[in-house]
Amino acid sequence: MTQVPEPEAPEEIDLERPNAARIYDWFLGGTANWAIDREFGERAVQTFPMIKTIAKASREFLGRGVRYLAEQGVDQFLDLGSGVPTVGNVHEIATAVNPGARCVYVDNEPVAVAHSQILLEREGVAYRHAVLQGDLRHPSEIWNQATDTGVLDPKRPIGLIVVGVLYFLGRDEPAVEIIRKYLSMLPSGSYFLSSHLTNDGVQTPDRALRAQIHQQYQRSSTPFHYRSRAEFSEFFAGLELVEPGIGWVPDWRPELGESRAGARMAGNPSFSGSLCGLGRKP
Template sequence: MERPSWAPEQIDLDLPSAARMYDYFLGGSHNFAPDRAAAQAAIGIIPELPAVMRANRAFLRRAVRFALDSGVRQFLDIGSGIPTVGNVHEVARAIDPQARVAYVDTDPVAVTHSRALLADDPYTVVVEADVREPERLLADDGLRATLDLDRPVALLMVALLHFVGPADDPADLVRRYGRALAPGSLLAISHGTGDGRTAESDAMLRLYADTANPLTARTRDEVAALFDGFEPVEPGVVFLPLWRPDEADEVPARPERFCSYAGVGRKP
């Protein structure tokens, strides 16, 4: 496969990436043939998958607006992915032009494009780091120059923690991030589940096992446990489309078909 000029040398073009598959699901162009093939295979398992990804993006927008309505003006978006329409800074700036955002990802394509897009933006930073290294990530000079961790921050872990396996203890990771945040900070999580779609979930786990980002599905109770140290915001942890839908959002008759939970918590 010929390497495009925008593709960093260190990435493996033959190994599908969750970030580039997500870009494909959302109609983006920064993906490769193996990403598209894996994404199409995933759609073969769950035909609603593009709609699920759009619903996930809609949840991100609603969580950002909720944070702004709550007085939070700083955002830490871990697993931010490849820039697409409706990024955190775009949603936030519609309400507060000086809202500050730190984008974090491990995918070099996502980082490269985010940095190019935001090069002239004084209120954003793009950090290449791994969610599994909280102390290192939070100590990044660019992040510290952009966000004031002594003031409330909205920590966004949207469609991220299902890529963290049990051995890395995602609940402990979230607690470590939470300890570094000021009271009044918010935590927004969306997370894949097999609840309601066990057979499809098992097939999806097998598919993603052959990508750079294997999946771990979790139950509602397991997702709710990730909010330890945060007080749940109504309506709690619910299927993805049911978290405070806007009037313009389509609420499906069978929300469990969206195979994801979502919730927001506040640090007391």
């Protein structure tokens, strides 16, 4: 049997340990991952078979959130921790509603950035979209770089997207302050779309399996951290929450788009283990 060769890796890439962005790409069926990421993903699936479905439900939420914002007239987006490009990228969803939509992607993973650049160049939309390599922990630096691209107009409402990434900020890091700094730079009428893993209120008999997954990630290059519903709600302080407020990912406006993964959790949305919300800056 012929072995498929690994894709060429950017010089900065760490192939000593699996990486969350590349693992997530594998969960979604992507190809921007390496053997070490696939091995991690396969072990995770063996431990917790529904983990791929949960990852897909999160991606579906992102799509519904972007679609909602585009329908409200928001036509520019700043996607922090955007990850490896896959089906349903922000600019694709937004452009389907508003052909003039713009987006700046930001990620600290070299593979995610390299693949995003290739995607945008191939689609010929680089003048309306950009990708930056950077760490969202540095709001002023990221904001300046994003606005310097000329893609975003800082005087008009922007959709700030931080979906599936805040849980990679350690509990000892000033996560709430970081997001508040971004929000302080956004103009009035902007939105903040986010999600977060939690074990608060999750009704499931498989807590031991989830604990094993958590431990596996702690040994990767990108460990994650749970936050409670109250802690996640702090990120939205001062914002006008869009209905249905803070809730489970599968429950967030399912009428906005098909959610095959979310539908599998319809009887128990807390199974997703992921809270989400959308807030508008007055």
